[in-house]
Amino acid sequence: MHTRKFATSCLVMGKRSIKADKNCKAQTSTETLNKAQVSPFQSVSDGSILVAVHLKPGAKFDEIIEVGEASVSISVKSAPVEGQANSALLALLAEVTGAKKSRVLLKSGHKSRDKVVSISGVSLSEVESRFMSSSSK
Template sequence: MLGRVCRPAVSVTAVARAAAVRAHTMPRKEGKEGKGRKTEPPAAAHPAGPVVLDKSGSVLIAVHAKPGSKLNAVTDVTTEAVGVAIAAPPTEGEANAELCLYLSKVLEVRKSEVNLHKGGKSREKVVKISAAITPEVVLEKLKSEASKS
C-alpha cells in the first residue's frame, strides 16, 4: 500500500449534483435571435465617455492620474478617461487628495462633494461628484479646462 493516496469516498449523488451545477453555469452559445432569448441592447444605448451618471444620481468621472507633475492640469479628455496631471507625489494619498481638490475647483463644487470612488492605489481612478450637476456640464467644464493647457 505504499505510494497510494487515500481519498474519502464521494457519493454518486454528490458527483451528480456537482455536474448539474457546472451544467447550469456554462455560458450559452450565441444563436439566432428570437425564441424568447434576451439580447443585449445596441452599443449606442450604453453611455460612452469618461463622465456618466450612476444609479444614485451622482456623477462618476473616469480619471487617468499623472502624479508628480509640475502643476495641476486637465491634459486630455478621451472616450476612456480624463487625463489629469497632479502636482503632488503619489505617496500616502497626497495625489488623491490633490486630485479631489483640483477637480472641485475646476467643476466649481464644494470639496466635500468630490470623493475618490475607486482606484486609490492606481493611476486609473473613478471620482464621484455628489453635487447637483449634470454629466454634460461636467464634461464641458473638463474640456474647456483641457483646452487652456
C-alpha cells in the first residue's frame, strides 16, 4: 500500500496572476492506494481530480512531455520567477482538459518542480485520455 498525502492550499488562477481563494479552507487529505493502482491521476471525494506534475520551466515549448507512472512531465516556456511558470502550467492544463481556468488550482508545490494540481468539472477518464492524447511520448 502507498499513502500519498496532499497538503492543499487554495490558489486560483486569474487573468494575469495566481491569488489565494478567500472561500477555500486549507486542508490535508490522505489518499491510500494499492501499489498496482499508483497513477499520476487521482479522484478525490469532492469530485475533483488531483494530478501529480513534474514541471520543467524555461523550455522552448509549452507541452506535455510524458505521462509516467507517478507523475506527468510538463514543460513550459515561462521562467520560474514570481509564479510565471505556475500560471503557464495552470493555463496549459485548462486548455488540455477543456476545464475552465478557475477550475484548475495549484494545490501544492508552489516553489518546487513537483506539484499537485486539482482539476474540477471533468471526469477522471476524460482527464486521462486527454493527457494521453496530448503527450509527446
